[in-house]
Amino acid sequence: MAQSFQFETSTERYRDEHFLPYFRNGVTRGPMTAETSDIDGLADRSRTPPTVAVVDAQSPGNVGTIARAMKNFGFDELLLVDPPALDPDGEAYGFAGHAREDILPNATEVSFDHLVENYHTIGCTAVTNEDDHSHVRFPYSTPSELPDRLATVEAPTALVFGRERVGLTNDELARIDEICSIPAAADYPVLNLGQAATITLYELRSLTLTDEETQLPDLERVRAPEPTIDRVYDQWAELLEELNHPVEKREKTMRMLRRVYGRADLTTGEAIALLGLLRRATERPAEQ
Structure with missing residues (x-):
């Protein structure tokens, strides 16, 4: 298991525990910047997003698919254990989309030993054990449960995916x-x-992307102002009268409409469109 980092008052000990893991076995694990040269800056540094590791993949296309999912959800470091040949003109690069430009060509081949010795590892498997009597595959978490916990892990982390047909072996797990x-x-x-990698990375996107860094607008929707909503209700009341809706039922009908529109959170555009339809229905010529 990768060593966890603990803040120490000793500058030398802090350096050993925090800087050296980034260069273990000669492999850079994170960016060295002006901020990382400052101890106070290091203490407040946001943790590096999880690395993605694929063990003994049989299909180059699946490696490309995983690289593309990484690009979709803000992950950038791909480690490969015993990978297939990744021909730049083959299916791995064909399936990778824009990840063919950076993630895939920058993927690093490592041993499984290196993986478990240098990272806090999360093994992904479809088959779990039912209780702690057999603890190789138990306890387990679902992908949606991982972000809160991984955000507090003070060590490099790696999501580990296994082979297409048999996944990770019991010895590996x-x-x-x-x-x-x-x-x-x-x-x-x-x-x-x-598919498994895509679902898992989607659930962990909060570790790599803020809301402002996605393609979605800042506001999902804005409820129409109350005066506009009230105009919709007033127009409904006029329509019920025009339709000769039974007087004794109008109060209940209006209450039901308020509940429906209250749950709908109408936008201004939606409310105006409804007003236009209701007005046309109210003002339609009487049938001859």
């Missing part, structure tokens, strides 16, 4: 720090490798 499993139908819980 026994060396991994924690288990993750995607809830799925009991009669067929096994997902395609690329």
Whole structure:
């Protein structure tokens, strides 16, 4: 298991515990900047997003699919254990989308030993154990439960995905720090490798992307002002009168409409469109 970092008052000890893991075995694990040269800056440094590791993938296409999912959700470091050949003109690069420009060509081949010795590892598997009597695959977390906990892990972390047909072996899982499993139908819980990675990375996107860094607008929707909503209700009341809706039922009908529109959170555009339709219905010529 990767050593966790603890803040110490000793400058030398802090340097050993915080700087050296970034250069363990000669591999850079994080950016060295002016901020990381300052002890106070290091203490407040946001943690490095999880690395993605794929063990013994059989299909280059799945490696490309995983690289693309990483690009979609803000992950950038890909480690490969015993990978297939990744031909720049082959399916890995064809499936990778824009990740063919950076994530895939910058992927690093490592050993499984290096992975478990240098990272806090999360092994992804479809098959778990049911209780702690057999703890190789138990306890486990679902992908949606991981972000809150991983945000507090003070060590480099790696999401580890296994082979397409058999996943990670029991021997490999026994060396991994924690288990993750995607809830799925009991009669067929096994997902395609690329699908499993995509779902997991989506659930962990809060570790890599802020709301402002996604393609979505800052505001999902804005409720129309109350005076505009009240005009909708007034127009409904006029329409009920025009339709000769039973007087004794109008109060109940209006209450129901208020409940419906209250749950709908109408936008200004939606409210104005409804006003136009209701007005046309109210002002329609009487049938001859």
